[in-house]
Amino acid sequence: MNDSLLIALQLLLAHVLTDFVFQTKAWVSHKQQLKAKSWFLYFHAILAGLLTYLLLQQWTSFLVPIGIAVTHFFIDLWKLRAKEDNLKVFLIDQFLHVLVLALAWWYLNAEQVEVLKGLKEFFTSPYFLAITTGYLLVIFPVGFIIGKATKKWQEEIAEEEALSSLESAGRVIGIFERILIFTLILTDNFGAIGFLIGAKSILRFGDSKTGNARKQTEYVLIGTLMSFALSILIGSLVRVLIF
Template sequence: MKYELVLALQLILAHVVTDFLLQSEKLIEQKRTKKARAPFLYFHAALAGLLTYLIVQDWSMWLIPVIISVTHFFIDLWKLHKNGNTLKYFLLDQLFHILVLLGVWLYLTDNFDAVIPFITDLLSSKAALVIGIGYLVVIFPVGFIIGLATQRWQDEIAQEDELTSLKKAGRYIGIFERILVLTLILTNNFSAIGFLIAAKSILRFSDKGKSGGRKQTEYVLIGTLMSFALTIIIGFLMRVLVF
């Protein structure tokens, strides 16, 4: 177990150093501009494999850095051709790199045979199912319910040209706050939820004096309280089922 953990950390370290520490904005711009003709793209891909080889120090596994370099090259090239300077393509790029590292880790630790049993056990675990479903519910259905419940107030504010918040900002704030609240409930940190409510209330009431600020503040607080209430209820139901 210790070897497996150390190996995973070594692979992650090599990737983080290669992809984030050893790339300057100038070199990244060279890749974006020249794509497959960028010399740094080839150097960067080779460095990904070489650094992994040096950090892992398993000199007999020379094929591993080759695989990492080749896959790193094609993943980065795919992202460049997608003009992927967005969060979506950044996350996809990192996901593909992580999947490659996961495959390498499974190969080096001889754990390929354990993948299917692990997935089977996970899908058969009551705790895993409850937690997974709980987070999905607070992220998606709860947000949809709150959106429908507060739609009339949102329309009222929009008609008066008083809706001045960033586009979809409220949705993402709600998602993150529900994830945070649910996590606090599941980890027995109930007091921290009060601080979250207080902090958000202070931020929102700071806009109260602005034109149309009162209506928008009331609208946001209604949504916030609904979000917190539903998440707390779901969190306690999960605790009853799991603990």
């Protein structure tokens, strides 16, 4: 294992231990109530720096552990002062932490020129570009196409009876469904796609009897088949390009 990868794993492990393993619900609750007055917030930030120092084992270097402790404190304070504690805030919080880790990794990496060269080759690689474009296609344009293609059936169902489902649940399910199918195709696991179809059929089996419930099931089936077909098509094209 090269030094660059080792440093990255050490920094990431320290963060995971700090934010997810050693941080208890009581700590989180105390910080949410008292915010900057909570001593847990300060201890949590110090723990981030201490674990970084111990895992890096660069005993004469204190700049990175101290920098991580200080930035961890202010990032968490921003999160505590946010109006809502939702997924968006959580993702921004983790993104900022990872950004700090990336800067620390860059600072500690003795082969910065080689890393830059590797990143340049990575982002100009047809393999990387094909896979990235494929994932973006199945997540965004395919969902848009399916939504437009099934709009008339969705409106027909809505006219008869309001759909009783979670808001945007179908769109989110479809995104993860297409990502999974695309990944299975890239990893040459075509057979597993059949299990996905079977699992989704079982979930909808009880709703396919009569009336509007049957129309809903048919609508979901149409969308599912379109989702599967387009994902398989894109996945197959990407495989032709990269293999």
